[in-house]
Amino acid sequence: MDQRIIVAGFGGQGVMLLGQVLSYTATALDLHTVWIPSYGPETRGGTANCSVIISDTPIHSPLVEYPNILLALNEPSLRKFENKVTPGGVIITNSSLIKDHVFRDDVTVIEIPANDMALGLENLKTVNMIMLGAFMTQSTFLSEEAIHKTLEKTFSGAKAALLPLNQQALAMGYEHARSHA
Amino acid sequence: MDQRIIVAGFGGQGVMLLGQVLSYTATALDLHTVWIPSYGPETRGGTANCSVIISDTPIHSPLVEYPNILLALNEPSLRKFENKVTPGGVIITNSSLIKDHVFRDDVTVIEIPANDMALGLENLKTVNMIMLGAFMTQSTFLSEEAIHKTLEKTFSGAKAALLPLNQQALAMGYEHARSHA
Amino acid sequence: MAKGRIIINEERCKGCALCIPVCPVHILQLDKSKTNLKGYTPLMVTEDKCIACTFCAMMCPDSVITVEKFVST
Amino acid sequence: MAKGRIIINEERCKGCALCIPVCPVHILQLDKSKTNLKGYTPLMVTEDKCIACTFCAMMCPDSVITVEKFVST
Amino acid sequence: MSTKVVYEPTKGLTDSPLSYCPGCTHGIIHKLVGEVLEEQNLIGESIGVASVGCSVMSYEFFNCDMQQAPHGRAPAVATGIKRVKPNHTVFTYQGDGDLASIGMAEVIHAAHRSENITIIFVNNAIYGMTGGQMAPTTLIGQKTTTSPRGRSLDQGMPLRIVEMLATIPGATYLERVSVHDPKHIIKAKKAIHKAFEVQTNKQGFSLIEFISTCPIGWGMTPNDSLEWAKNTMIPYYPLGVYKDTREEREPWIKE
Amino acid sequence: MSTKVVYEPTKGLTDSPLSYCPGCTHGIIHKLVGEVLEEQNLIGESIGVASVGCSVMSYEFFNCDMQQAPHGRAPAVATGIKRVKPNHTVFTYQGDGDLASIGMAEVIHAAHRSENITIIFVNNAIYGMTGGQMAPTTLIGQKTTTSPRGRSLDQGMPLRIVEMLATIPGATYLERVSVHDPKHIIKAKKAIHKAFEVQTNKQGFSLIEFISTCPIGWGMTPNDSLEWAKNTMIPYYPLGVYKDTREEREPWIKE
Amino acid sequence: MAKVLMKGNEAMALAAIKGGCDAFFGYPITPQNELPEYLSYHMQEHGKIFVQAESEVAAINMVYGAAGAGARVLTSSSSPGIALKQEGISYMAGSELPAVIINVMRGGPGLGSIQPSQADYNQVTRGGGNGDYHLLAYAPESIQEAVDIIKDAFRVADKYRNPVMVAIDGLIGQMMEPVDLDKPIDLDLQSKPWAADGHGAKRGKNNKILSLFLDTKDLETHNLKLKVKYDQMVSEEQRYELVQTDDAELVIVAYGSMARIARSAIAMARQKGYRVGMLRPITLWPYPVQGFEALASNVTHLLTAEMSLGQMHQDVLIANEGQRQTHWFGRTGGVVPSADELFDVIENIILKGGVA
Amino acid sequence: MAKVLMKGNEAMALAAIKGGCDAFFGYPITPQNELPEYLSYHMQEHGKIFVQAESEVAAINMVYGAAGAGARVLTSSSSPGIALKQEGISYMAGSELPAVIINVMRGGPGLGSIQPSQADYNQVTRGGGNGDYHLLAYAPESIQEAVDIIKDAFRVADKYRNPVMVAIDGLIGQMMEPVDLDKPIDLDLQSKPWAADGHGAKRGKNNKILSLFLDTKDLETHNLKLKVKYDQMVSEEQRYELVQTDDAELVIVAYGSMARIARSAIAMARQKGYRVGMLRPITLWPYPVQGFEALASNVTHLLTAEMSLGQMHQDVLIANEGQRQTHWFGRTGGVVPSADELFDVIENIILKGGVA
Ligand SMILES: Cc1ncc(C[n+]2csc(CCOP(=O)(O)OP(=O)(O)O)c2C)c(N)n1
Ligand SMILES: Cc1ncc(C[n+]2csc(CCOP(=O)(O)OP(=O)(O)O)c2C)c(N)n1
Ligand code: SF4
Ligand code: SF4
Ligand code: SF4
Ligand code: SF4
Ligand code: SF4
Numbered sequence A, B: 001m002d003q004r005i006i007v008a009g010f011g012g013q014g015v016m017l018l019g020q021v022l023s024y025t026a027t028a029l030d031l032h033t034v035w036i037p038s039y040g041p042e043t044r045g046g047t048a049n050c051s052v053i054i055s056d057t058p059i060h061s062p063l064v065e066y067p068n069i070l071l072a073l074n075e076p077s078l079r080k081f082e083n084k085v086t087p088g089g090v091i092i093t094n095s096s097l098i099k100d101h102v103f104r105d106d107v108t109v110i111e112i113p114a115n116d117m118a119l120g121l122e123n124l125k126t127v128n129m130i131m132l133g134a135f136m137t138q139s140t141f142l143s144e145e146a147i148h149k150t151l152e153k154t155f156s157g158a159k160a161a162l163l164p165l166n167q168q169a170l171a172m173g174y175e176h177a178r179s180h181a
Numbered sequence C, D: 001m002a003k004g005r006i007i008i009n010e011e012r013c014k015g016c017a018l019c020i021p022v023c024p025v026h027i028l029q030l031d032k033s034k035t036n037l038k039g040y041t042p043l044m045v046t047e048d049k050c051i052a053c054t055f056c057a058m059m060c061p062d063s064v065i066t067v068e069k070f071v072s073t
Numbered sequence E, F: 001m002s003t004k005v006v007y008e009p010t011k012g013l014t015d016s017p018l019s020y021c022p023g024c025t026h027g028i029i030h031k032l033v034g035e036v037l038e039e040q041n042l043i044g045e046s047i048g049v050a051s052v053g054c055s056v057m058s059y060e061f062f063n064c065d066m067q068q069a070p071h072g073r074a075p076a077v078a079t080g081i082k083r084v085k086p087n088h089t090v091f092t093y094q095g096d097g098d099l100a101s102i103g104m105a106e107v108i109h110a111a112h113r114s115e116n117i118t119i120i121f122v123n124n125a126i127y128g129m130t131g132g133q134m135a136p137t138t139l140i141g142q143k144t145t146t147s148p149r150g151r152s153l154d155q156g157m158p159l160r161i162v163e164m165l166a167t168i169p170g171a172t173y174l175e176r177v178s179v180h181d182p183k184h185i186i187k188a189k190k191a192i193h194k195a196f197e198v199q200t201n202k203q204g205f206s207l208i209e210f211i212s213t214c215p216i217g218w219g220m221t222p223n224d225s226l227e228w229a230k231n232t233m234i235p236y237y238p239l240g241v242y243k244d245t246r247e248e249r250e251p252w253i254k255e
Numbered sequence G, H: 001m002a003k004v005l006m007k008g009n010e011a012m013a014l015a016a017i018k019g020g021c022d023a024f025f026g027y028p029i030t031p032q033n034e035l036p037e038y039l040s041y042h043m044q045e046h047g048k049i050f051v052q053a054e055s056e057v058a059a060i061n062m063v064y065g066a067a068g069a070g071a072r073v074l075t076s077s078s079s080p081g082i083a084l085k086q087e088g089i090s091y092m093a094g095s096e097l098p099a100v101i102i103n104v105m106r107g108g109p110g111l112g113s114i115q116p117s118q119a120d121y122n123q124v125t126r127g128g129g130n131g132d133y134h135l136l137a138y139a140p141e142s143i144q145e146a147v148d149i150i151k152d153a154f155r156v157a158d159k160y161r162n163p164v165m166v167a168i169d170g171l172i173g174q175m176m177e178p179v180d181l182d183k184p185i186d187l188d189l190q191s192k193p194w195a196a197d198g199h200g201a202k203r204g205k206n207n208k209i210l211s212l213f214l215d216t217k218d219l220e221t222h223n224l225k226l227k228v229k230y231d232q233m234v235s236e237e238q239r240y241e242l243v244q245t246d247d248a249e250l251v252i253v254a255y256g257s258m259a260r261i262a263r264s265a266i267a268m269a270r271q272k273g274y275r276v277g278m279l280r281p282i283t284l285w286p287y288p289v290q291g292f293e294a295l296a297s298n299v300t301h302l303l304t305a306e307m308s309l310g311q312m313h314q315d316v317l318i319a320n321e322g323q324r325q326t327h328w329f330g331r332t333g334g335v336v337p338s339a340d341e342l343f344d345v346i347e348n349i350i351l352k353g354g355v356a
């Protein structure tokens, strides 16, 4: 089955990059994939989101109306997309910013205090990688190794110095999600 | 039958006004009429012409492809339109500028030395009125009186001083055409 | 002693910090402990020393700040 | 005596008369006795006094005039 | 002891939260225009023209009738409005991409005809709205998304708008101001006051250029942006009154 | 005694008779450009851009490759050409309606980018081609078909183009000349020579404004028109060099 | 009142004044110059506004501004000038602003020529601005009809809050015909409570003129609201004339000057006993499909005649729905065909097709 | 070569470079900004020209100039920006100049929105410039197809000496997909002896690029010459894809993103046993009428599906010639419909119409 993913949060939380890492990895694995940003001025200061499809068959409609995985990095995003997740799907939430939310009972929920963990790493910009780590526990198509390769490419050249930190964040997110599943 | 008239000459010979006088007069007489200029940059320094239809029934196509009266104020104009005149039609030429031209034998030709006559009046601008006078001998719909009225309106206000001269030119053209018919 | 005070419309604040350096008595700071509905950490006053100079309010692009002067009645 | 002469390309002349007033020896005039194919009365020279100053040619917008200087060989 | 409000949000702006990025000085300029509208009793009597740029939504913010103009054409739109509503204050609010690039002909000809309108010109040396492309006002060396290696001479020396407009006979009042600190903000507001007075007196075309920031497009914090505006932009775009022919000019009456 | 030709029609123009009205100074300006093309060996090496106006047909007259531009856009068209043909001389020939009205943005931005092109700007204070309408350069009081009572202040004070362009940093060489008598014709030709040299040296944007006549549109004889140009136009549009930054400027290389 | 002889362009200008035009903004272009020239003199007499804009782009934006402020506004231009106005026209449709736009069509593409043409049919009926919008577009065949349409056009534009275009070929603009300008009309000058006219205080709320809807739902709602108006135009505003179609086997579809030529050709055909008629679209948008429906079953052939290369023929094909046999005749580039030429085409169809 | 993941706009930019693009002239507008941004960096590396023009009007005129001088030229824009280019495009068609124009369509009319739309169908297929001219217009459905078309578009433009437009909705511009940019192509870089490139001396004659023909006969001759090219395009350049039409009773007609949604909807319909297929226009002009002719007689229903309010439906009606029953479905204003929604429409037609 396709993985139909929505990643949503505030502008500045690295939502777009997170989604792109998924699509880059899928491309490297010769899978079919499409990444779509929500774009436009409404993203300014408000919420930002992107959708990703990964599939082993050609993708027709590129839109994700009903995701089977939602990564919600803040509360408004969760509110916006929660009810669209297909039954049996997965919701991964940044529990640092999303408290006491009543979730649906027909989906798997993974809560991960990404902001708190990122503060622990002294870099709020790692929130997306922590969430990505959590996603990895749910990935059907993308291997750990392949995602790591994408990260190495993403953080290369001038950004190479950021690689270890992001790798660490990824590992932390993965570990947390696995152990709290 | 409709009168379908083409007036043609150099720019500056008053060709447009001549045609308009015909249409103004027709309008005053509650006849149907249409005046069409040839317009555009090619009129600059080159030849200028306009066409007039006068009719007692509504006019459909406003174009005059085959005039039954041609007023040719110079040689290029005559060359351009001569063969379009319908058999039995009339060609009035400014013989001051058109010499030794072989005319068709199925049309009536009226030659009038308009430039020479105008020089006699010491005003080259009266050429068109002299030609108009000649036309009057061929008019089916427009009475002499009605044309005079139009002239009075045309040369009124600031231009009132020009009226007698133009009237004189008209009369001379009429006389010449009548006596040489 | 404070000569006045500012009132902060927290939900409008975008945490841009433009108001902070212009305060002559250095009593402004972002409140990192919270985020408003838009996700910004809003402005807060750290000490009761406002002189009601209005500089902070003038600088604020988002009309977050109202300034009041204390007047003896 | 003339120091030169001008050659007039009559068919190109538009009878505008721009060349006339600039001639220092006043030998230019329109030839009212004829019209060219375009209907203009072209330029003519009235006297054999040209000094080949080229002013008339310079002024002519239509490149009607060529100026020649007489040179002793 | 009681309290007296010495600064509060102006009624010249509506209650809608501004759509600008945090720390963007578009907001400061909006407030100043709003305050002048309020102080000159023009709320509900004037007509503003929003342009295309980050300030496109300014029709939601100014507390008066508003019309949104095609990119660059605000001065023409304002001309149309003013000609049929000669007794209402008409102003445009335009960015530097809008006014100095695509809208160059329209602003020059509004000045040329000395249209009795006021232009609020916000120069932030970049196209904010569309993602930080080069503007005609982008400084040499400045990196933008379409001058990724820094603007080179090859892409032109930045245009100075008020200097250029000052050569147009029809332009009545032209001033360049900045809003990087309270002192300059006070001056900037005075300039807007003057411009609107010119219009009320039917003295023709007025334009105030604002040195403004774009923290997002410039990739700086809001406060660093103010510093850059002050230290880098103002030296190339000196502040001051560039034209003031109010005294010489008979009131222009266009009705 | 033999003869020596001291003036003959330039090979910089083709043999086609010019389409201008009798006595129109468009013809003189054409000749001068043609002579400079000839003298600088640019015949068959350069590319001219005809604009929309009475000179629209100039593609028939200049003896080189020509492209006819939409109304007002000749500087943009020339930009496109020059960028892909950087080693060929590229010039535009534009009227005042074309350049100063609809084409304002394009000429300013060509100057702004300092495009390495030359603009021949023919200011006859009217729209000749379309029947004598008012231009931005029409003088106050001048009657045209759209200022039938004489241009009033209400329709704007006439624009002075070279003065305005002189404020643009990218403009390298700007001069206003006239062709109302042989002395001025000689000067005018020198100006064109300089402008083309600027281009050959890759020094950027050059523009020569010509005070020109429109006997038809002005309703005067050709010679009276010259007088009017001299006595009425030139006082408002003073002749001279308005910008010359050749010395300061490193050659601009746009390839 | 007696008829006066007037040039088409001038008569249209005067008609606009009679139709309540408050302001004109335009830029010179042949063959429509006499229209602004006339107004440059006469608007002042009526206390109205005439502005020669710096360009067509500026002109349409002045129109947009003045219309937004509630005035009755006119602009006129010709083919390439209309091309430059497309963005502004799309804005006006999107912002629901009324105005009248006169297009005196000339030959194209590009600079083309200044001779009469109908090659802007697509430009007139399909715009070239972006988005889902339409103009109400008229195509009169005579100066009288042009005058009558323009006098009423401001009312129609106001009614729909939509720009109205009047498209004539250069021939109608340049020629003179006797015309009656005094036929009474209903100006229907209703107040415009939506206008951004600076009366926010009186009104108690700000008015906003705009076409921006960042939320797709809002924009779609807006588009569907516009569509309701367009649908209403389609059902209520189609105008056409049927000429001798009652017994016709061949019906010519032609508008503007071409329709007049067709009238002459029909007269010639009738004299030969051919049963030929004409369906003359007066509105080009909405296209008078109702006219096609009104044709009796004796009509077996349709002949599109246009001064363009098949542009209107597409609408004939849509209206025809494959029912009748269709033929096409056209000239372009500023050529106005003669009645003889059209007659030959008619005769050819009839003789070949076994009609009549 | 392996596929790379690229944003549509960037992939198209790179494709242009691979297609031999010598120069780009454009002006920023969402949602196509990544295209010029990419080129502003990369053209320089290839010794090619990138100029950010002062406006869309200037940009298209720079394109006109550079194309006239013989270069392979590109511009890109989005809906209102394309409106501003109409005059220039008409000039290019009239002067027979090749160039590639990318239109990343957004919602309209007016400023509209920046969300994906197909509401520029009329703008793309009927221009808005004046005169009898056409653009060859492609509408790819994926980044890969867009890339392949653009790589070849310069050759096609050169072949016909006519501008080519590539119209995609904003979705394709903004999204990322894996794409193979290295498929070999035939650049077919032929010399351009007609170009006004400053080589008059070498050539021994001056070249002139123009669209002005004052004499109507000349202009008509020119128009008819252009028409020969257009007719050739109509016969040789129609492109379309038939998807599962062999046994279909209902055929969806859809292009671009809408076609991809249709693919999903068809899959849903097929699962329910409904015999549904698709005719996907790849060229919007010439419209692939040949595709309609190729449909077997089992196809009894056509369903136009578009992200606009009936604009393409008109071409479907023309192509259909009243043969099959036609239906229409559309969303507009930047709304991209879901496959579910389209499926419901399909099912509705099938259940009501007794199809299948
Ligand atoms: C005709 C047209 N061209 C381009 C655009 C895209 N566009 C929107 S805003 C903008 C630039 C705005 O820059 P500026 O005026 O400097 O305003 P800022 O955002 O910097 O305040 C552009 C090019 C458009 N909407 N319409
Ligand atoms: C887009 C467009 N608008 C208007 C015109 C009509 N037009 C042709 S020439 C011209 C004015 C020319 O005046 P100017 O540039 O001063 O040249 P002149 O004829 O005086 O030499 C105009 C408005 C056009 N061809 N195209
Ligand atoms: S009003 Fe002045 S003193 Fe008070 S907080 Fe603001 S800046 Fe500081
Ligand atoms: S300037 Fe305004 S928005 Fe910015 S931090 Fe201060 S109060 Fe908040
Ligand atoms: S060259 Fe000089 S002297 Fe000779 S005719 Fe001409 S102006 Fe007169
Ligand atoms: S200037 Fe030239 S065109 Fe004019 S009269 Fe003299 S020779 Fe003839
Ligand atoms: S993009 Fe720049 S100009 Fe626009 S709102 Fe943000 S900071 Fe301000």
Ligand code: SF4
Pocket (backbone or CB within 6 Å): F019, F020, F021, F024, F025, F026, F054, F124, F128, F129, F213, F214, F215, F216, F217
């Ligand atoms: S109309 Fe005027 S500018 Fe044009 S050719 Fe005639 S005189 Fe010269």
Ligand SMILES: [Mg+2]
Pocket (backbone or CB within 6 Å): E053, E095, E096, E097, E122, E123, E124, E125, E126, E127, E128, E135
């Ligand atoms: Mg800006």
Ligand SMILES: [Mg+2]
Pocket (backbone or CB within 6 Å): F053, F095, F096, F097, F122, F123, F124, F125, F126, F127, F128, F135
């Ligand atoms: Mg002029």
